[in-house]
Amino acid sequence: MKILRLDLLNFRAYEYSQIAFSSGLNIILGDNASGKTTILEAISMFAVGRSLRTRLDKELIRFGHPEAQLRIKIETLNDNYCDMAVKIGSKGKQIAVNGVRKKHMSEVLGHLYIVSFTPESLQLIKAGPEERRRFLNVAMAQCIHGYAEALRSYQHILQQRNHLLRMRQTNSLAIWNEQLSEFGARIIIERQRFSTEIAAGARALYESLAESSDHLSVQYRTQCSGASFAEVKQSMESMLARHLQTDIMRGYTTVGPHRDDLQILIDDHQAAKFASQGQVRTAVLALQLSLIDYIEAHNGESPVILLDDVLSELDEHRQRQLLKFVDTMQTIITTTHHSSTGWNSLQSVKVIRVNHGIISSEG
């Protein structure tokens, strides 16, 4: 899969720019605050359905303008093309896929696959469970059909139930449990399946990246048990009943996939607490790269690799390893300086210079 072209109109610092990408390595080169990350942000919108930097669409619109527009052209396997566009206004979004209007941003999902690695990716291990659930949600939304919708319905039911808890109106609480468990179980089952699958890949990747025998173990942790959908749903319903008093006391729902975690261990110790900086970096990289295999196996396409300002975070050896690893895929890298190592030794590099929202390409 390749991104051929990206158009940005009044998107953050960009007035209007069109960027053509090469099918190999693309280097986005520019000073700080010149608009490099913005390009990756724009691409992610189409893969994930939302910005990874903000939940507020309004922030994406160029200061002083009423709306922003993005358009992307993708080439998929067998010379198929996909054209997606989104218009972001103060009242919402207008979306089109191949010229057909779509109602919701989740309908762009499944057309573009990305795997990204940014300095914030390290939060995956360092921060709390919320960041790890976010990692799962973002990755799964793009490659598992229906996951984003299930998640949205779940959040909606949860809001209704939590509202009752906050208002201390607890007598009609139970009528939300069935639906919450229905969507909750579906999310848990999908997350378990997904986690198990990437765990194997991540473990192998960690060993080869770290060149050590430490091993990385990744496992989805949930309070609800069961092997089948029906069992998990049943379990969640009884957990909701059992935690009713706690929920009432706290004023929110304390069981369900919104409280689960992805446990990450290095040599049987919790990575968040015990891993070194280098181990954290390698583990996160292994986890992100494990998505490549997953996407290739399940979606039949190679993802586009986005690396935001990360080469500087890795030592020379890892830089080279990483670049070799993504060699066969379209890769877009942002950096502030012409690197002395790594990419300048590679062939077919396209350098895209960015200067305060203005693009100029070379090479």
Place this chain on the structure above:
Amino acid sequence: MNGFPEPIVILIEQFGRLPGIGPKSAQRLAFHIISLPEDQVETLIGALRQVKHGLTLCEQCCAVTDVSPCAVCGDPIRDRGAICVVQDTKDVIALERMRTYQGLYHVLGGAISPIDGVGPDQLHLRELFVRMADDHLKEVILATNSTIEGEATAQYIARLAHGFDGLAVTRIAHGLPVGGDLEYADEMTLARAFEFRRPL
């Protein structure tokens, strides 16, 4: 909207409060009204007043009607053994178009939604439970929307209806649209259609 004379501002505001009308449409409608001849405006005002004053809720089923009991409740031929519970009067009209249902209706006037401040007490549920106590009644058909709120409302009624002996509680099936292709159906619809499959 600075600069417009006060009466126009008020009119634009009022139009803007209607569902599906944004600020631009509200402004267009307001200026359209201004351009109309006086008698046409009077007719419109009359029609608005008429729907508010000339309409009432059916004393039995709570549907919006001009006579109470409404045409369905007042029809002696209808089967008093079944009540179909819907969210809005327009659902009654949709179901009546089907022409096959012979029972009665009950209109809730919405669905339970805590976020919007709609609880059981804001709906016509008390009236429904009074009707459920009637011995002639054999079946309550829950036909609330297949949204999250519609489902929760159906759950609520089902739980309470089980307390009435000899009363069957059913939920209308949600599945594939007639003439719709399987491959275009979303997962939830497909899952539901599977769950409610029947022997042939």
